[in-house]
Amino acid sequence: MKKIYCFINGGYENFLNVVALAEDGHVLAEHVSSNEYWAKHDIGVTSDWKHDSYKSFYPNGYEVVWLDDPLADERCVAAIELNKKLNER
Structure with a gap:
């Protein structure tokens, strides 16, 4: 099943960026x-x-995964690296 990694991506007290x-x-x-x-x-x-956005992207199913430390999860790190490559285009 496809994974969607959710985590806090910076911010500060009372203003956390979640992705x-x-x-x-x-x-x-x-x-x-x-x-x-x-x-x-x-x-x-x-x-x-x-x-609705998740179902649109993964119509055949997905799993939402919360990560307290996204850099400690090798699958998430791989997704972050792929994101960097997407942004280079």
């Missing part, structure tokens, strides 16, 4: 949230928010 990154490096959603609890909700880990 949903597809396996192939495409950013599927972003949101600014006040804390981690709301970040998980706002990006669709604990809610159905953003899932």
Whole structure:
């Protein structure tokens, strides 16, 4: 099943940037949230928010994965590298 990696991608207290990154490096959603609890909700880990975009990108199914440390997950690191290559184009 395809994975969508969700994690906090910077920010500061009460203004956290949360992102949903597809396996192939495409950013599927972003949101600014006040804390981690709301970040998980706002990006669709604990809610159905953003899932229309996820279903559109992965119509055959997907799994939303929350990562506290995205750089510690080799699959997410690979997706980040693919995102860099997409942005170079």
